[in-house]
Structure formats: structure tokens, C-alpha cells
Amino acid sequence: MADPSATSDPLTNQFGSLNDLAHDLASLQDLAMLGSWRSILDKVSRARSLGLLSKPHDHLIYLSYNVLALTKLRRFTDASSDLDSLHDFNSHHYKYESYPQLYPSRSGSMVPFSLRFIHAQLPFNLGNRQEGLDRFYLLLSFIRRKIEEKGSNSLQESAKIWRKRENLVLHCLIGHHLGAKEFNVCLDLIRDLIDHDYLDPILISKLGYIQMQIGDIEGAKGSFHRVETMLNQGKNEGYSSLSEVEFRNLVNRNKALVYLVGKDYVSAVREYEECIERDHTDVVAVNNKALCLMYLRDLSDSIKVLENSLERVPTVALNETLVINLCKFEILCFLVCPMKLSCLWWFIQWRSLANYFGFAVG
Amino acid sequence: MSTTPQGIHSLAFRVMRLCNPSFPVDPPFRVDPADLFFGEDMFDDPLLASNLSPLLSTHLSKSTDSSDMSFADRYLLHHPSDAMGFSGLLLLPQSFGAIYLGETFCSYISINNSSSFEVKDIIIKAEIQTERERILLLDTTKSPVGSIRAGGHYHFIVEHDVKELGAYTMVCTALYNDGGERKYLPQFFKFVVANPLSVRTKVRTVKETTYLEACIENQTKSNLYVDQVEFEPAPHWSVTILKADGLLHPADSLTAGEIVKPPILVRSGGGIHNYLYQIKLSSSGSEQVKSKRSNILGKLQITWRTNLGEPGRLQTQQILGIPWSCQEMELQVLEIPSLINLDSPFSLHLKLTNHTEREMGPFEVWLTQNSANEEKFVMINGLQTMVVSQVEAFGSTDFYLNLIATKLGVQRISGIMVFDTIEKRTFDPLPDVEIESNNEAKSKIIANLACVWSVQRRSFDIFYITCGWPPFSSDDPELCHYLLRRG
Numbered sequence: 001m002a003d004p005s006a007t008s009d010p011l012t013n014q015f016g017s018l019n020d021l022a023h024d025l026a027s028l029q030d031l032a033m034l035g036s037w038r039s040i041l042d043k044v045s046r047a048r049s050l051g052l053l054s055k056p057h058d059h060l061i062y063l064s065y066n067v068l069a070l071t072k073l074r075r076f077t078d079a080s081s082d083l084d085s086l087h088d089f090n091s092h093h094y095k096y097e098s099y100p101q102l103y104p105s106r107s108g109s110m111v112p113f114s115l116r117f118i119h120a121q122l123p124f125n126l127g128n129r130q131e132g133l134d135r136f137y138l139l140l141s142f143i144r145r146k147i148e149e150k151g152s153n154s155l156q157e158s159a160k161i162w163r164k165r166e167n168l169v170l171h172c173l174i175g176h177h178l179g180a181k182e183f184n185v186c187l188d189l190i191r192d193l194i195d196h197d198y199l200d201p202i203l204i205s206k207l208g209y210i211q212m213q214i215g216d217i218e219g220a221k222g223s224f225h226r227v228e229t230m231l232n233q234g235k236n237e238g239y240s241s242l243s244e245v246e247f248r249n250l251v252n253r254n255k256a257l258v259y260l261v262g263k264d265y266v267s268a269v270r271e272y273e274e275c276i277e278r279d280h281t282d283v284v285a286v287n288n289k290a291l292c293l294m295y296l297r298d299l300s301d302s303i304k305v306l307e308n309s310l311e312r313v314p315t316v317a318l319n320e321t322l323v324i325n326l327c328k329f330e331i332l333c334f335l336v337c338p339m340k341l342s343c344l345w346w347f348i349q350w351r352s353l354a355n356y357f358g359f360a361v362g
Numbered sequence: 363m364s365t366t367p368q369g370i371h372s373l374a375f376r377v378m379r380l381c382n383p384s385f386p387v388d389p390p391f392r393v394d395p396a397d398l399f400f401g402e403d404m405f406d407d408p409l410l411a412s413n414l415s416p417l418l419s420t421h422l423s424k425s426t427d428s429s430d431m432s433f434a435d436r437y438l439l440h441h442p443s444d445a446m447g448f449s450g451l452l453l454l455p456q457s458f459g460a461i462y463l464g465e466t467f468c469s470y471i472s473i474n475n476s477s478s479f480e481v482k483d484i485i486i487k488a489e490i491q492t493e494r495e496r497i498l499l500l501d502t503t504k505s506p507v508g509s510i511r512a513g514g515h516y517h518f519i520v521e522h523d524v525k526e527l528g529a530y531t532m533v534c535t536a537l538y539n540d541g542g543e544r545k546y547l548p549q550f551f552k553f554v555v556a557n558p559l560s561v562r563t564k565v566r567t568v569k570e571t572t573y574l575e576a577c578i579e580n581q582t583k584s585n586l587y588v589d590q591v592e593f594e595p596a597p598h599w600s601v602t603i604l605k606a607d608g609l610l611h612p613a614d615s616l617t618a619g620e621i622v623k624p625p626i627l628v629r630s631g632g633g634i635h636n637y638l639y640q641i642k643l644s645s646s647g648s649e650q651v652k653s654k655r656s657n658i659l660g661k662l663q664i665t666w667r668t669n670l671g672e673p674g675r676l677q678t679q680q681i682l683g684i685p686w687s688c689q690e691m692e693l694q695v696l697e698i699p700s701l702i703n704l705d706s707p708f709s710l711h712l713k714l715t716n717h718t719e720r721e722m723g724p725f726e727v728w729l730t731q732n733s734a735n736e737e738k739f740v741m742i743n744g745l746q747t748m749v750v751s752q753v754e755a756f757g758s759t760d761f762y763l764n765l766i767a768t769k770l771g772v773q774r775i776s777g778i779m780v781f782d783t784i785e786k787r788t789f790d791p792l793p794d795v796e797i798e799s800n801n802e803a804k805s806k807i808i809a810n811l812a813c814v815w816s817v818q819r820r821s822f823d824i825f826y827i828t829c830g831w832p833p834f835s836s837d838d839p840e841l842c843h844y845l846l847r848r849g
Binding site: 016017018021022025029032033034035057060061064065068071072094096106107108109110111112113114116117118121124150155156157158160161164165167168171172174175176178179181183184187200202203205206209211212213214215216217219241242253257260261283284287288291294295297299315316319320321322324325328331332333334 | 668
């Protein structure tokens with residue numbers, strides 16, 4: 001029920017659109033979906049200078065987009081400074097109850113959670129891995145306290161969202177430990193998730209990839225078998241909400257990996273082709289198929305497969321791994337001179353391909 | 363690294379080492395809309411939560427729509443595990459990397475005709491050269507390539523099991539006709555093979571059992587997944603691997619079909635893993651075998667895996683045990699009475715074994731007399747020389763020596779001599795045996811003897827394991843002395 005007074009709570013009304021959540025949020029969101037990070041920086045800067053952001057929560061949401069855009073443009077130091085301007089996420093300045101006129105009968109933190117996430121992630125990009133790990137583990141305990149708090153106050157929907165955030169942070173941690181080849185920690189973290197009944201087929205598949213990476217082929221086969229069983233039993237818990245196509249492709253890709261490691265590249269290609277037939281945007285299948293073709297000495301086909309995907313589904317296919325593989329194939333085929341690739345390599349190193357290549361291919 | 367030759371060639375080689383690809387990992391800055399559009403505690407209000415959910419699912423479904431040509435996938439999380447930054451995409455190795463003994467060197471070879479005319483009658487060879495040998499990996503003489511058109515190329519994959527350390531050169535050569543002229547193109551690609559592991563062993567023998575401790579150290583730059591470490595015993599030996607019990611990882615108790623068994627992963631640059639084996643003679647009855655056995659215990663066979671299951675295999679050289687000394691006659695103590703009283707006769711049960719191929723004996727057994735530096739307090743009770751009958755080849759006989767102790771406390775039985783009356787030879791096969799003689803009035807002390815071969819000295823070290831202790835009075839000088847001796 002809308003309060004007719006001038007200081008009506010802007011957040012109790014039905015949310016038909018994003019703009020009900022924050023000033024012109026829909027436009028920010030559209031820009032983000034297009035990857036137009038510079039435009040977002042401009043928009044935030046203009047909104048701030050023109051005083052368009054009247055409420056504290058508007059400022060926070062705009063700050064979140066600003067920080068995110070800076071990270072996407074690899075301006076990590078700037079992103080860090082912007083975040084530091086908040087000083088303390090837990091300050092009363094960022095609580096609804098500190099502004100009873102603006103948010104009557106509302107309490108809790110108005111900080112968008114992504115700010116905490118970016119705050120923990122940034123040190124890795126600034127070369128301070130230990131700080132990043134510390135922040136993530138502190139964030140994890142913070143989240144777990146929140147889950148307990150929400151649970152004991154019977155705030156089920158809130159607890160559910162905080163558990164989702166717990167998952168996010170655990171997955172980030174697994175990724176960071178994996179990057180540092182701390183495999184035993186990764187396996188422990190994943191085992192922990194699975195022990196708490198988090199039976200996501202993608203996670204279990206990734207467990208298989210990690211087992212394969214370290215050389216535990218039998219362990220990997222066991223994990224993949226488990227995922228296939230889940231598909232056959234029609235089990236797809238609410239965690240990952242995989243579509244039927246995605247689930248089947250996952251199982252096929254897992255099978256292909258087992259063939260690949262066993263050097264049966266022909267069977268691996270066959271599995272990947274099944275995936276691509278089902279979903280031509282399955283870029284993992286496309287990329288890995290190209291690799292198998294190379295092992296079969298069919299380098300020209302490897303190149304064709306990758307170039308086709310870049311043409312058909314550029315925004316999905318355009319990623320550092322695929323492009324690096326393609327460059328290597330082309331060098332082997334004498335299609336490109338390594339010296340001429342130096343600019344390309346530079347771009348790849350700085351990962352701004354998405355912004356500079358766009359849709360132009362071939 | 364390739365050394366390109368001088369002169370103009372129509373053909374050129376490019377090679378790429380083909381080891382297994384890897385999964386790149388890069389946790390991204392991708393968010394969930396619920397963590398961006400509003401404050402983190404927004405869902406505390408269930409009414410709000412129900413209002414917001416449809417809005418969120420609209421935006422999530424937009425990001426998963428595969429026909430959407432936006433960059434949504436780089437910004438929003440499609441699935442929770444996207445946060446790991448590990449998608450299953452495979453990346454070719456970025457550099458040659460390190461190559462180790464026991465691995466398989468695999469290379470992609472591409473030959474290209476960069477001229478504007480066809481090149482004919484091509485013979486391509488690839489050879490591995492080390493200090494010791496040259497191995498031909500590829501030779502198209504039998505199955506000729508024929509010709510390569512202008513701008514065309516040919517591909518090969520070659521493999522070689524690396525069994526030697528040190529510098530390797532892969533030489534790729536092409537012999538071809540270039541517009542009437544026969545040309546020869548050699549190209550050289552060098553690499554070095556290093557040792558992935560060091561294996562240190564320790565051997566200990568206790569009675570009839572030999573224990574082998576093997577320590578495997580990883581000297582590579584990456585973690586090693588230890589697939590199998592097997593000890594292959596020499597003939598007539600059998601081996602059991604000994605593992606610590608009671609240290610089950612919780613994951614070990616998972617049911618079949620469950621996953622996550624902890625792997626044996628030895629960390630890079632100096633990580634170690636230890637193995638313990640118990641090695642015994644498999645044909646225990648055969649004395650013939652015992653006397654002929656050498657001290658070769660066997661070999662360790664180690665298989666490991668690195669990146670994406672890339673296998674490696676090494677075998678150690680023969681591992682040697684303690685040299686077996688060929689004693690012709692062996693005297694063993696079979697039993698000592700648990701209670702030996704002062705001035706009371708007791709029997710020492712002995713066994714004499716003939717390790718030779720012929721019948722030996724009869725024998726005379728006695729104790730040597732007191733020497734200048736040692737007074738003996740255990741002597742034969744009765745006839746000072748005992749006769750023991752012949753012992754057949756590889757046979758044994760047991761007998762009792764009747765002894766008496768004349769002093770309290772721990773005393774030595776030393777100098778048991780065995781004399782072959784036919785061959786007129788003396789064997790001195792039994793080192794000192796310690797016993798403890800007690801005052802009869804005291805209650806029992808149970809003593810067990812343990813004999814351990816010392817690796818360095820090959821002599822008996824004898825120590826007591828004593829259970830139970832009688833009440834004693836401190837004014838018993840012999841007992842105090844004994845206690846002091848025992849320390």
C-alpha cells in the first residue's frame with residue numbers, strides 16, 4: 001500500500017521494473033549487458049554530478065556498477081579506491097534504519113552484496129593473493145553468521161539468498177586455490193559442499209576435471225559416472241537449474257574428456273559433435289573438439305571449427321582460451337607469422353578482446 | 363628452439379611439443395542480479411522478496427538466452443559454479459615446458475611449402491639424437507609424401523619414450539626437388555631431459571624379515587600424482603606393503619560409487635612420500651635356497667601422472683639388502699628359562715644348523731674358560747664338554763646345554779664353542795647371551811630377549827623387555843647394582 005506522503009518508502013511498492021529499485025537502473029543494466037563499461041562510468045559520473053541520486057541506496061547501487069565497470073576495464077587500482085571510499089560496509093550509514101524518514105519500517109543493510117564480493121576479489125588482481133584469500137575467508141564467516149541470524153529469526157527467503165552467496169564465495173575460493181594448484185584444498189572444499197548435500201552436476205563434473213588435472217583418472221571417471229547417473233535418474237536439484245540440453249551436453253563433454261585422456265580422439269570428437277548438434281553455442285565442446293582434431297593431425301579442420309564458431313556466435317565464442325588455441329593452430333599451419341601476431345598477443349594478454357573485437361570476424 | 367639453415371629453402375619445418383592440454387582457471391568478476399540491484403538484506407521482508415523474484419528471474423533468463431548476442435555471460439553468473447572461473451575449456455600448452463625421464467616426448471611436426479611452385483620427390487625424416495644413440499622417429503621413404511603444392515603443408519606426429527637424461531636434439535630433415543635442384547633441409551630442435559624423482563632406500567633386517575623403506579622425492583616443477591609404486595622382488599622373495607592403520611581419511615569410508623578419495627599427490631620441488639615394504643623368503647623351507655641367495659632384494663617400479671593424466675614410468679636399479687654371510691654352521695638359542703636362580707642348574711635350548719651341502723660333525727660343544735679380562739659366572743654344570751651327533755646337509759639338530767649361574771644379576775653366557783671332530787675345525791657361531799640370575803626367594807621376573815642385527819656392526823644388540831617388578835629392598839646390593847646397570 002503506497003504511503004501518500006512525500007517521504008513514502010520507495011521500496012514497498014510492487015516492482016514492475018528496475019527503475020523502481022534505483023534511479024534509471026534499467027539503463028545501467030542494459031549497458032552492462034552490452035559490455036559498455038565506459039558508458040557506465042560516464043553515466044555514473046553524470047548522475048553524481050547532476051545530483052540525480054537522491055537516496056543513499058541509489059548511491060550504493062551506482063557505486064556498485066561503477067566499481068564493476070572499472071574491474072571490467074582492468075582499472076583495478078581505481079576500483080579499489082572507489083570501494084575504499086565506503087570505509088566500512090557495516091557502518092550504520094549503510095543501514096535502512098538510519099534513515100527512518102526515507103525508509104520507514106525498513107531495517108538491514110542496503111549494501112549490495114556484490115560490493116563485498118568485489119572487495120574480496122580485487123586483491124588478487126592487484127597482486128596480493130594472501131589479502132584476497134583472507135578477505136574471502138572473512139566474508140565466508142560473515143555470510144555464515146548472517147545465515148544463522150536469518151534462520152533464527154525465521155527469515156527463510158533471506159537465509160536462502162545468503163546461502164546462495166555462501167556458495168558463490170566457496171566457488172570463488174575453489175577457483176583461487178585451483179589457480180595456485182592447491183589441489184588438496186580444492187578437493188576438501190568440494191567434498192565439504194557435497195557432504196552438505198550440495199549435489200550440483202556441474203560442480204561434480206568440475207570435481208572430475210580437477211581430479212583429471214592432477215592425474216587421478218579413476219577418480220574423475222567416478223565423478224563423471226555420478227553425474228551421468230543423476231541425468232538418468234532425472235535428478236537436477238534446484239542449485240544449478242540446468243536445462244535438459246545443458247545437462248546432456250555436460251555428460252557428453254565429460255565422456256569426451258575421458259576419451260581424450262585415453263588418447264581416443266576419434267571418440268572424443270564424436271561426443272563433442274553430439275553436443276554441438278544439440279547446441280551450437282556450446283563453446284567448450286567447440287574448442288575441445290578443435291583440440292582433438294589437432295591430435296588427429298587434422299589441423300585445417302581445427303582451424304575451421306574455431307573460425308566458424310567465432311563467426312556464428314562471436315560473443316559466446318570469443319574468449320582468451322579459444323583465441324590462443326586458434327593462434328597456435330594458425331602458426332603451425334604457417335597461416336600467420338608469429339611476429340605479426342605480437343599485437344594480437346598483446347590484446348590477449350590484456351583480455352580486452354571483448355571490447356575491441358566485438359562482432360567483427362573474418 | 364630451432365637453428366634455421368643458411369640458403370633459401372622452399373620448405374620449412376615448424377614443431378610444437380604435444381603434451382596434454384590443461385584447464386585454465388580465472389575466477390571472473392561476474393555477479394548475481396540479486397547482489398547488485400538492491401541491498402543485501404532486502405529479502406528480510408518476505409513481501410518484498412515475493413515482489414522482487416519475478417523481476418530477478420526475468421533478468422536471469424535474459425542472460426541465459428542463447429540467442430541473445432549480448433555480453434551477459436561476462437557480467438552475470440549463469441550458474442553458481444561460473445564463479446570458479448573454470449569452465450572445462452582446454453588450452454594448449456603455452457611453452458615447451460619441462461620434460462622428464464620416464465615420460466613420452468610427443469611432437470607435432472608441420473612442413474610447409476612457402477614457395478610459389480610445387481615441390482616434388484620429398485623424403486622427410488625425423489630423428490632423435492642423444493649422447494648415446496640416434497633413433498629414427500619418422501621416415502617417409504617407404505610411404506612417400508610425393509609432392510607439396512605451393513602454399514601447402516604436411517603434418518606428422520612423432521613419439522619417443524624418454525629413457526636417457528641430458529641433452530636431446532630432434533633433427534627434422536627434408537630431401538626434395540626444388541625446380542630441378544635436389545635440396546636438403548635440416549632443422550634442429552633442442553631440449554633437455556631432467557630427472558623427475560629421487561628415490562632413497564633404507565634396509566633393515568630383523569631375524570628372517572627384511573624391511574625396505576623407500577622415500578620418493580618429487581624434483582619436478584609440478585605436483586606428481588603417484589599412480590603406483592610397486593616393489594618387484596627378486597626370485598624367491600615375497601613382498602608385502604605395510605601401511606599405517608587407523609589413519610583412514612573420512613572419505614575412505616564413503617560407499618562405492620561415492621567420490622573424492624584423497625589422491626597421493628606429491629608437491630613439486632622437494633615433496634616426498636614414503637613407502638614401507640616387508641620382504642621375506644617365499645620358499646621358507648629350502649635351506650639350499652637360503653645358502654645360495656644373493657643380497658639383491660628387487661626393484662621399485664614407479665608410475666605417476668602429471669598434467670591431465672600424462673603418464674611417466676621409472677624403474678630403480680636393483681636394491682640390495684644386507685649381505686648374506688654364508689655361515690657353514692649356525693647356532694641359535696631356541697629357549698632360555700624364564701626364571702634362573704642362583705646356583706641352580708638350568709637348561710639352554712640350542713639348535714645347530716648345517717648350511718653346507720655335506721654332512722658335518724659329530725661335534726663337541728663347550729664353554730671357553732675365564733680369560734684375563736673377563737671372569738665368567740655362568741658355566742656348564744656337569745661334564746664340561748658335550749657331544750652333539752652329526753648333522754646332515756642343510757639339516758639341523760637341537761640339544762640342551764646344562765648351565766649354572768654363580769653370581770646374581772645380569773650375567774653373560776659367552777664363548778660357546780662348537781668343534782667339528784672330523785674336520786678338526788672350531789666354529790664360534792654364537793655371540794654372547796645375557797641371562798639374569800635371581801635370588802630364589804624373590805618373586806618372578808619375566809624376561810624376554812630381543813635380538814636385533816645392527817646394520818653397521820652385524821653384531822647382536824641385546825636388550826631386555828621386562829614386565830612386572832618384584833618388591834625389593836634397597837639394602838640388597840646385588841639388586842641395586844642390577845637396577846643401576848639397567849639405568
